[in-house]
Amino acid sequence: MTDDLEDLKRRLVVGHKSDGRSVYDEAAKSQLVALCLQPGASVSRLARECGVNANQVGRWLREHGHGGRARKAVASVVPASAAFVAVPVPPASPIAVRSCDDIVAVMDVQARLPNGVAIDLRGVQLRHVGEVIEALGRLRCSASTKD
Structure with missing residues (x-):
């Protein structure tokens, strides 16, 4: 785990409620959401490394307006019914x-x-x-x- 992720894990949980549920730091939650939105990021891996349930991170993504999955933006660019994405092909000897x-x-x-x-x-x-x-x-x- 990188030092930045280790620091985020330390800052994320700021306390516990009487029923045992964690209380999370808003800035750290926002930072974790931003990490989840990075290209190639795995929400479940980041959640696991920060000691948070992946479903909880999914909820934070929805709360931050990202529809629960970091890759929904990619899915909206390419319609689900489209089987192909345009790929530029350099001219070759035909x-x-x-x-x-x-x-x-x-x-x-x-x-x-x-x-x-x-x-x-x-x-x-x-x-x-x-x-x-x-x-x-x-x-x-x-x-x-x-x-």
């Missing part, structure tokens, strides 16, 4: 020659699924690109599997 009489068009296909999986296929024949895209479109994938 034609490969097998023989003098047989010219076959090939291309590179790159796709990034909403759950963060990147697919990079090199040298796909143009006649197969449609089949590849259809197969990728049939994959069951949601942004919620990125954790």
Whole structure:
């Protein structure tokens, strides 16, 4: 655990109620919420390292207007029904020659699924690109599997 996270853990709980529930410092709660909103941050890991239940941190995220999950902002950028995200592809050599009489068009296909999986296929024949895209479109994938 980093020193900053250790310091946050020390400052987070400021006391206990008579029924045993913890009383939390508002500034430390806000700092933990900010950490949870960082790209690649795991809410459950940060909660565990700070000694707080992940559901409690989720509640703080909702209270701070973040819908309970740090990655909801990412999910709202890419609609759940969208199977693909636009990925810029640098131009490549579009034609490969097998023989003098047989010219076959090939291309590179790159796709990034909403759950963060990147697919990079090199040298796909143009006649197969449609089949590849259809197969990728049939994959069951949601942004919620990125954790």
